[in-house]
Amino acid sequence: MQQSWLLIVASFCFGLLIAVTSAALSPRIRQNEINKRNRMVTVLLPEAKDFILLDEQIEIQSLQGKKEKVEIYKAMSGTDECVGWSFEATGSGFADKIKLVIALDKNFEKIAGFDVLLSNETPGFGDQIKYDYYRDQFKGAPAGELKLVTIGERGKIDSEIVAISGATISSEAVVEIVSNSITRVKEQMLKKGIIGNDKQ
Amino acid sequence: MTNSNAKSARYWQTLLAGLWRENPVFRLLLGMCPTLAVTAAVKPALTMGCCVIFVLICSNIIVSLMRNLLKPHLRILMFTLTIATFVTIADLFLKAFVPRMSETLGPYVPLIIVNCIIICRAEACASKNPLLVSVIDALGMGVGFTLTLCFLAAIRELLSTGKIFEAQLMPDAFVPWAAMSMPVGAFITLGLMLGLVNIVAGRKA
Numbered sequence: 001m002q003q004s005w006l007l008i009v010a011s012f013c014f015g016l017l018i019a020v021t022s023a024a025l026s027p028r029i030r031q032n033e034i035n036k037r038n039r040m041v042t043v044l045l046p047e048a049k050d051f052i053l054l055d056e057q058i059e060i061q062s063l064q065g066k067k068e069k070v071e072i073y074k075a076m077s078g079t080d081e082c083v084g085w086s087f088e089a090t091g092s093g094f095a096d097k098i099k100l101v102i103a104l105d106k107n108f109e110k111i112a113g114f115d116v117l118l119s120n121e122t123p124g125f126g127d128q129i130k131y132d133y134y135r136d137q138f139k140g141a142p143a144g145e146l147k148l149v150t151i152g153e154r155g156k157i158d159s160e161i162v163a164i165s166g167a168t169i170s171s172e173a174v175v176e177i178v179s180n181s182i183t184r185v186k187e188q189m190l191k192k193g194i195i196g197n198d199k200q
Numbered sequence: 201m202t203n204s205n206a207k208s209a210r211y212w213q214t215l216l217a218g219l220w221r222e223n224p225v226f227r228l229l230l231g232m233c234p235t236l237a238v239t240a241a242v243k244p245a246l247t248m249g250c251c252v253i254f255v256l257i258c259s260n261i262i263v264s265l266m267r268n269l270l271k272p273h274l275r276i277l278m279f280t281l282t283i284a285t286f287v288t289i290a291d292l293f294l295k296a297f298v299p300r301m302s303e304t305l306g307p308y309v310p311l312i313i314v315n316c317i318i319i320c321r322a323e324a325c326a327s328k329n330p331l332l333v334s335v336i337d338a339l340g341m342g343v344g345f346t347l348t349l350c351f352l353a354a355i356r357e358l359l360s361t362g363k364i365f366e367a368q369l370m371p372d373a374f375v376p377w378a379a380m381s382m383p384v385g386a387f388i389t390l391g392l393m394l395g396l397v398n399i400v401a402g403r404k405a
Contacts (some may be wrong), residue, residue, distance in 0.1 A: 004274075006266070006269050006270075006274065006278070007274055007277060007278065007281070010266075010278060010281060010282070011281060014281060014282070014284075014285035017285060017289070018285060018288050018289060021288075021289050021292050021293075022292055025292050025293065025295070025296040028296040028297075029292070029295045029296050029299075032295070032296065032299040033299075036299065118303070120306070122382070123240065123360075123378065123381045123382055124360075124378030124379075124381065124382070125378075
């Protein structure tokens with residue numbers, strides 16, 4: 001029991017210190033996350049100037065079979081027209097979770113591209129999912145089921161994605177995340193009438 | 201006069217001990233987790249080193265100030281509490297001001313809490329010495345750790361990408377060794393460096 005007061009007082013002081021720092025920095029940390037996503041989406045949808053969070057709740061079944069809420073962002077141009085959509089999707093990669101931000105055109109017909117928010121794939125192999133030569137295959141691909149092939153032409157834009165040699169699992173994980181989330185989000189959006197009926 | 205001379209000599213000795221004689225990585229073999237994990241490139245190694253310096257100095261200050269209040273059975277608990285506080289603060293600062301670096305370092309910043317160097321310095325130095333000596337010791341150890349990390353990272357980054365800090369240093373014909381940026385590269389580099397340091401230290405002695 002001796003000197004427990006020191007522990008209690010110290011815990012209180014340290015707790016207070018952390019609380020103050022966290023309160024002071026948390027708006028900045030949140031803003032950093034939003035900025036990062038917006039910066040990535042702006043590259044994928046060059047006309048986008050503003051991003052609006054959709055009010056409708058979209059829930060999809062993830063690859064692990066769990067229900068997942070998806071925040072859909074509507075990308076607006078300078079003249080307030082819808083130029084595309086974006087959302088985040090996660091799935092398991094080779095080593096760890098892969099978190100992607102996916103962008104689509106305004107009719108949800110073509111993929112505008114994806115970028116990697118979070119991944120821990122093997123350097124030199126799996127982390128090539130971040131490289132342009134792999135990502136460019138998704139730009140303009142049809143928004144629906146995608147297929148991974150090991151031999152093919154990377155320049156040809158269609159639903160066939162050519163794997164990174166030496167990193168088939170990482171390539172497949174990305175294809176699965178993209179294709180699963182897009183198919184399911186599209187389904188929900190069509191059901192709710194957000195897209196597909198000239199209501200833009 | 202001689203008294204103050206002896207004092208300043210002791211301060212210098214404490215400061216320099218961390219750089220070579222008691223270098224945390226090469227001589228004491230402490231803090232191997234970040235040494236292996238974040239030395240794939242110089243920038244994350246430098247950031248990690250700065251975080252460790254910050255945490256080490258803060259925790260040594262606090263521990264040294266309350267050294268007379270510490271009872272043996274509460275000692276380790278207090279050390280861990282102090283260290284955890286400052287690591288959390290350092291982590292928040294990284295997330296707020298250098299978000300990209302914070303992502304690269306990932307879980308290794310929170311893991312400074314269990315870094316042996318910090319608890320070792322709290323136990324071996326700060327809990328027995330006055331404030332000034334503790335701060336100097338923290339600075340010496342922290343800088344020694346940072347320099348070692350940067351040195352290992354420089355070797356690995358150069359061999360795995362041919363660049364250091366984005367500057368191309370290797371000739372165009374150089375084929376990057378991808379393995380050097382993977383864990384295997386960390387073990388090989390650290391092992392060879394430890395051997396080299398032992399040879400050099402053995403010669404001196």
